[in-house]
Each structure stands twice: as structure tokens, then as C-alpha cells.
């Protein structure tokens with residue numbers, strides 16, 4: 001079964017509060033996403049494989065470590081874009097493969113509109129990036145696309161998750177682990193997360209007007 005790792009940390013609580021606050025400016029919002037993404041990355045990358053290689057410090061020879069897997073960052077457009085830079089800061093060798101999905105406003109089901117995945121040569125480990133895991137429809141459509149590409153190891157990074165989204169992943173993609181900062185109460189009638197933060201893409205890109 002899919003495991004769900006929920007961060008429990010005072011810094012997470014404080015940065016989440018900034019994100020949720022409707023008075024937060026888009027610039028501050030993006031900065032909070034960046035900080036929370038780094039904290040999430042710490043959890044989500046804990047099992048990455050490394051191998052030894054020899055280096056020389058100014059003092060002596062020693063063995064250090066380097067990552068061995070081919071890693072893909074898969075931001076779900078639009079909101080996932082804000083999580084890419086902090087992940088690339090930590091894993092500079094990662095490849096970035098964008099998936100364009102939006103939720104139909106009336107049905108809240110995902111609509112696929114962009115993918116440039118190659119037909120072969122899948123990454124070994126994929127981190128799906130999206131600040132919001134609501135119904136789980138968008139995330140699961142992304143997982144399906146990645147599995148068809150041939151990715152064996154998929155991890156989901158979400159800043160705020162709803163119980164409904166986590167349950168859907170556990171049922172439909174039990175092999176995918178979810179890392180999130182918090183699990184909120186529920187979804188409202190429009191399938192927005194409560195209390196949530198509103199529309200993440202609009203707040204990141206200042207398109208709320």
C-alpha cells in the first residue's frame with residue numbers, strides 16, 4: 001500500500017500559515033512554496049541510492065558519495081512549476097519533464113493538454129510536483145502517464161493534501177508514496193481543499209483577478 005509521509009515540523013507550520021493567508025502577496029507565496037518544497041524534498045529523497053567515489057580534500061584522500069539513479073522532476077502545470085527550482089537546487093542533475101493538466105471547472109476532473117515525454121528511455125525515479133492534491137485526479141493521471149513511459153519508482157510531493165486525494169492514490173496507485181506538509185480536513189462542493197489556500201496556480205502566477 002502507498003505510504004503517506006506527513007511532515008511534522010515547526011518551520012512547516014509557519015511557512016504553511018503564510019501560504020494559507022489570503023493577505024500573502026504572490027511574491028511571498030512563491031517564496032513559501034520554495035521553502036516548503038525544500039523541506040518536502042528532504043523527506044522525499046531520503047531513500048535515494050548513492051555510490052562511493054574517490055575525492056581528495058586539501059588534507060587527504062577519501063571516499064565521498066554521489067547519486068546513482070536517473071532522476072526526473074515532473075511538475076504538473078501550472079502550479080507544480082514553482083516547486084521545480086528548489087528541487088533542482090538539491091538535485092542539479094535531475095531532468096525536468098512537464099505535464100500539462102487542468103481541472104475542468106464544472107466536473108473537477110483533469111484534462112490533459114501537454115506532455116513532451118519521449119517514447120522511450122524513462123527515468124528511474126520520478127518526483128511528481130504539485131502543491132495541491134485535492135481529489136487526486138490530476139496526480140493519478142500523471143502517474144498513469146509516467147507508468148506508460150516505463151517509470152518504475154514514482155513519488156508524489158504535495159504541499160497540501162486532502163484525505164480524498166490520498167485515499168484515491170492508495171486505491172489506484174498503491175506503489176506511489178506521497179510526501180506532504182499537511183493533510184487538511186476535506187474538499188468543499190467545488191472540490192477545493194478546506195481550509196486550503198485557494199487556487200495555487202492563480203496565487204503563484206498572480207492571475208486571481
Ligand code: PRP
Pocket residue numbers: 076077078079080101102103104108110130131132133134135136137138139165191199200201202
Ligand atoms: C490544481 C492543482 C492540481 C489540481 C489538484 O491545478 O495545482 O494540479 O488542481 O486537483 P485534483 O487533485 O482534484 O486533480 P488546476 O487544475 O487548478 O490548474 P492550474 O495549476 O493550471 O491552475
Ligand code: URA
Pocket residue numbers: 132134191192193194196197198199200201
Ligand atoms: N486546486 C487548487 O489549486 N486548490 C484546491 O484547493 C484544489 C485544487
